[in-house]
Amino acid sequence: METAIEVIGLVTHYGDREILKGISISIPRGMTTVILGGSGCGKSTLLKHLIGLLKPTRGKILVNGKDITLMNEEELNEVRKKTGVLFQGAALLNSMTISDNVALPMREHTRLKESTMQIMVRMKLDLVGLSGFEDFYPSQLSGGMKKRAGLARAMAMDPEFLFFDEPSAGLDPITAAGLDELILKLKNVFKMTIVVVTHELQSVFTIADYVIMLDAGEVIFSGILDELRASDNPRIRMFLERKPEKEKYSPEDYFKIIAGD
Amino acid sequence: MPSIAEGIFNLIGRRTIPIRKNIHDASKIINDTFYWAFISPFKGKPIRLKASISEMVKAGYNSVPIVAIISLFMGIILALQSAYQLKKVGALIYVANLVGVSITRELGPIITAIIVSGRSGSAFAAEIGSMKAAEEVDALVSMGINPVRFIVVPKLIALMVMVPVLTVFSDCIGIFGGFILSTTILEIHPYNYFQQTMNALLVKDIITGLMKAWAFGVVITIIGSYQGFKVEGGAEEVGRRTTAAVVASIFMVIVFDLFFTTLFYYFT
Numbered sequence: 001m002e003t004a005i006e007v008i009g010l011v012t013h014y015g016d017r018e019i020l021k022g023i024s025i026s027i028p029r030g031m032t033t034v035i036l037g038g039s040g041c042g043k044s045t046l047l048k049h050l051i052g053l054l055k056p057t058r059g060k061i062l063v064n065g066k067d068i069t070l071m072n073e074e075e076l077n078e079v080r081k082k083t084g085v086l087f088q089g090a091a092l093l094n095s096m097t098i099s100d101n102v103a104l105p106m107r108e109h110t111r112l113k114e115s116t117m118q119i120m121v122r123m124k125l126d127l128v129g130l131s132g133f134e135d136f137y138p139s140q141l142s143g144g145m146k147k148r149a150g151l152a153r154a155m156a157m158d159p160e161f162l163f164f165d166e167p168s169a170g171l172d173p174i175t176a177a178g179l180d181e182l183i184l185k186l187k188n189v190f191k192m193t194i195v196v197v198t199h200e201l202q203s204v205f206t207i208a209d210y211v212i213m214l215d216a217g218e219v220i221f222s223g224i225l226d227e228l229r230a231s232d233n234p235r236i237r238m239f240l241e242r243k244p245e246k247e248k249y250s251p252e253d254y255f256k257i258i259a260g261d
Numbered sequence: 262m263p264s265i266a267e268g269i270f271n272l273i274g275r276r277t278i279p280i281r282k283n284i285h286d287a288s289k290i291i292n293d294t295f296y297w298a299f300i301s302p303f304k305g306k307p308i309r310l311k312a313s314i315s316e317m318v319k320a321g322y323n324s325v326p327i328v329a330i331i332s333l334f335m336g337i338i339l340a341l342q343s344a345y346q347l348k349k350v351g352a353l354i355y356v357a358n359l360v361g362v363s364i365t366r367e368l369g370p371i372i373t374a375i376i377v378s379g380r381s382g383s384a385f386a387a388e389i390g391s392m393k394a395a396e397e398v399d400a401l402v403s404m405g406i407n408p409v410r411f412i413v414v415p416k417l418i419a420l421m422v423m424v425p426v427l428t429v430f431s432d433c434i435g436i437f438g439g440f441i442l443s444t445t446i447l448e449i450h451p452y453n454y455f456q457q458t459m460n461a462l463l464v465k466d467i468i469t470g471l472m473k474a475w476a477f478g479v480v481i482t483i484i485g486s487y488q489g490f491k492v493e494g495g496a497e498e499v500g501r502r503t504t505a506a507v508v509a510s511i512f513m514v515i516v517f518d519l520f521f522t523t524l525f526y527y528f529t
Contacts, residue, residue, distance in 0.1 A: 077405035080402075089395055094395070105405075153404075
């Protein structure tokens, strides 16, 4: 397994609060890696570090062997050109049509002719099943369609790495399954390194080759899917079996706490 | 138990650390805006011309009616107020001087700047704030596109051009308002009024007015964008920042006006 992205001893803070507590992980090349964890475990923060939106307090993030935490803005932009990101809410620019949104990275970073770009845009939109929606504005599309359009934009520069932030959040099961299928298709056709941040278990079992699980800012598991299923770590079992966290207090104690007596 | 001295230092720290951060953020946005507007175009990163033109339409062309009406009324009011005093000394004709000079030197630029603060300053803050809340700003960064270059620079170009243009327009309409009132109610002969205005106005008056207008355009853009980029949460904060943008830009417009007026008083 060749490593594409390696994180070593990543520590990060929001104000005084420590969010990631010395995370070390390796993300294998050409596979779909799922970063799994409950709400507030720091998985979205980790993703923001991987795409260079946040700078860590300590630690290294090696992308193809180069530490992105030490890069200046210009060097970082070179890495970003090889990276596609699908944000949770798709993050399409609302003032532009779908086709302008998809063409945006090409317009900014290449000197392609307008006609060539239009062909590329149509190809990308076709890939995600949105042909014919070129002239629509993001506000005219449904949630699932927006995500597909966001994916087309993330794919615009034929990236080496593709990141997804909660791809199935806010989608109905059918649309979410469709998006999972699209992720599988992309991996098989383009052999990209895909990183998906999610808490959606069903999605994990469909798309993941490799799983990293976070809990309260620490890595509690990393390995292939079968190892995850076989794990006997109590936190992982609770997550996989959808068991609620045990209440810390009995109802009487809890009442005493809120009543202040 | 902290001592009194510790308490005092704590208080000073708590009050000054956020201010230091705000100053840092503000200077960063000023620095970035000027870099991407004036230096990077010479390094092969051109300004987005199409976006600048569409911003000019939104900020400039669309505010023509409101600027026209307010300037016209301002001219009329000014003529009436000056006539109220001048007729006592039988110097009604000097209404033309007063209207011409005060509009071109002061009221034209400031009225225009206040209207633009209310229309565009708030719009900039709201637009950038909602983009920030919807992760659109993060998306731009992740595509390797600098958000200041992409969003702020076209707005800066638009206001640097359109605030002076609107000011010239406001000057003309304002003087026309004074002219209408003087020739009808005050019964000054139109030709005399025209001559008197031409004699009173110096090119210097108009130029200093336009220089102020240019600076106001820069101030409004920077403050609107700064407030927009400061949005961290959702809709409520967008609203709060939009209000702050309007208040702060009107305040800063007046501060800069004071500065420039003092400067021109001594150096022209």
